Amino acid sequence: MKAVVVQFPGSNADWDAMRALRDVVNVPTEFVFHKSTALPAGTDLVVLPGGFAHGDYLRCGAIARFSPIMAEVRRHAERGGFLLGICNGFQVLTEAGLLPGALTRNAHLRFECRDVRVRVDAEGAFTAGLLGEELRIPIAHAEGRYQADEATIAQLERDKRVAFRYVGDNPNGSLHDIAGIYGGPKRNVLGLMPHPERACEPALGSSDGKKILTSITRAVLAR
């Protein structure tokens, strides 16, 4: 199995993703710079990490979708390759049209960093066997309020593509408490605002995020 973590200028949780995948889940992982025009041969999983790609002075992710590597990331997803967007990565995926909807400013207008509880609400390659389980994972974002038009939300619900929902309290005002959604031709794309890669070791207070990374690792190996 091979995973890559894309480094946009301004990515800052690229290390977090590398650490969790390479050193905790033991998946061979490498960084790919955003100016590259090709993914390494045999790439199974592409991660778009958290951060502030290209500074995010415009809308979050609005410039990153034009980075040279994104054409290849899109082809990877369209071929059914696994693609994970965490936090800023989720924002990039919605801007690139690889996932529906948009992530807007938190309802309370502040950056918020803390642990939240999310419930797994859909089965898929990233959540195999986790349906209904509650996970404790941190968030750290100012623009995480998931919004989409009614028809899109209804479609997401009908297709059971809401992968994660905030439980207890909704930290940003997301519609339907949505924390993460599936997309792609084979439900092979996942975008979520919480950081599973920051909850993979007991030293960090929770290992719940590891379940998501372990699930996708198994899915790759099962292919």
Place this chain on the structure above:
Amino acid sequence: MSEPVVDAALAKEHGLSQEEYDRACAALGRTPSFTELGVFSVMWSEHCSYKSSRVHLSRLPTKGRRVIQGPGENAGVVDIGDGWTAVFKMESHNHPSYIEPYQGAATGVGGILRDVFTMGARPVALMDSLRFGAPDHPKTRGLMTGVVAGIAGYGNAIGVPTVAGDVQFDSAYNGNILVNAFALGVARKDKLFFGRAAGVGNAILYVGARTGRDGIHGATMASAEFDEESEAKRPTVQVGDPFMEKLLLEACLEIFNADVLEGVQDMGAAGLTSSTVEMAGRAGTGVELDLDLIPRRAKKLLPYEILLSESQERMVMVARPGMEERVLEICKKWDLDACVIGRVTDTGHWVIKATPGYDPLSGEPLPAEDQKKIYVDIPVPVLTDDAPKYERPCVADPRKTERYSFDPSTLAFDAKSDLLDLLSSPNVGSRAWVYRQFDHIVRVGTALRPGAADAAVVRVFCDESMMGTSPMPREKWLAVKSDCNGRFCELDPKTGAAMAVAEVCRNLACVGAEAIGLTDCLNFGNPQRPEIMAQFRDAIDGMRDACVALDVPIVSGNVSLYNETDAGDGPQAILPTPMIGGVGLIEKPNDVVTMAFKGEAIVALLGPVGAGALGGSEWVWRKTGKVQGTPPSIDLAAEARLQKLLVSLCRRGLLTSAHDCSEGGIAVALAECAIAGNTGATVSIPNGADKPSSLFGEDPTRVIVSYLPAQEELVRRAATEAGVSLIALGRTGGDSLVIEGGPSWTVYEMAVAHAKALEPVVG
């Protein structure tokens, strides 16, 4: 455009006294040019020259077995073993943050990060020590909201976790807030970089953001007190770009790895001038720069403006012979502007040339060499080692001891409501509103988050590649904490400063860390007033005594003077605030202890019970709004014994919790342990629960610990052997804090009071 005529009057407008102007003329043997006057004004400013503080700073202990680099470089460096080092420093951004809170605080974070990664370190943690005016002062809310947002805006974007800090309020800060930013990085011991312009003939490169007019004379502004017209200084506040700094950070680490540099320094206060002057000064060389080559974003910049601009996110590098191309190549990868702007020379002079009227932004070709004019030619030592140095008069403030006569026993006391009131004080209660706006977990190292314990604990990765590509990097565990109780420093500067050092080290010890180095940020009023200078002198003596007793060196620091405002009714200085930042080393992750009560454990007080000093306490401040009474004293030998014992108990795994007694005394400490662990306790209070002194007195050198009953024997024996008093107070358990012979509080009601502490300030 003709330049202004340089004379003593113009020098005065530049903040130079007649004596200093004469000194500049004598050093050059002629009248300085207009550009040179600007250079003198910033290099001889308090901010850059430390002219009032240098004579005192030399008394601080700066050496130790772990110290690799003490004060004088961009940051201090301490050995953490296995070929790795901790690189850290704290710096003030007080004046700009008052004038423009968001940008002032943001660029404070940006500046301190550059100081740290300039040394070759990857930044791994930030802290911020903030002081604001009275909670109900009309400006406090806007200033605090802006400062917190500015820190968040910069730190979150660049991706360095803000893991700790402290916030205090007092009306003495109404006109001068404090924003002290601390950064910690880790670097390979064999790959440290220094700010030295070494190697005659080597290329000097400019890397990063283009130069504009922002921040011109920022260093001079930070070297004067405020008056009613200070708001007009807004244009001298710098504007930050964390994205640019992130690119700069990654590019620098890649350049460092390529082994192509002789020296490097960030352009901070006084920008291009201070950075290149200091680099030449440290290396004993000269520098010649051609300003025609400087990348710029503002049109028609004069040499004067280019030299004094404090545009952010810029670095100066000195390449090894023939290596400049490699530097430029890496900068290109990161889309950074970079170019050669000059050479290292053997003249010992700082020489600046430029073509009059030339503006590269106009599209004109680069002028020929013979059109260039020398704008500045100053011997480097004149601006560095030979800068003015003053031994200013010191006279202790008579008001100090007048305030001692206040008798706290005249105040109304009700244990039940007073504790809840203290927990809900903006100086004591929860800081969640602040730290939740900071990404405190990025880089997956934060093992103890803000609010969990007396200090934050960060797991740092000793990644040989510095770029995240070495699998399974070695892990080290560091604790960080900053603190200073300005009230005690106001009432007794020497003891107060010693207590600040002691408290930071005690906080580190409470999480199981041995203090290995300190940094400071010395915030005081106008040094030209003898009573302020006396505060400064005494505070340095107190810090020195504590550092010696606790065997911990100060390896970096910063001085911020002129923190006072005259709104027409005489100068109002801040509380003297020698902020201390500390770094501690944890031997193994299992040593780490939090403040939270858990399970059924024995609760005990480690350290002397104390006299129950209420002078300068939070309890008195809540009741009277004033800093008054006889402050506590400190026995530094007892403090050293206590801290050694704490670290040893943590390392032996004997403690279940540890938390020091500070604002609000024993009662607040017990409440905080209960709230953190959502577990009550039943305890007795030494000297009885019927007096405010025994509940809320703020004597130092005391720690509330808990341990399992099975460990009682071992803990007692260790305390006896260490010569530290241990008094068992009771047991943890239940859902209330019960004081024998006194009131009780449910953990819930205490948590509610604690949680709403900042509401009066930020809503």
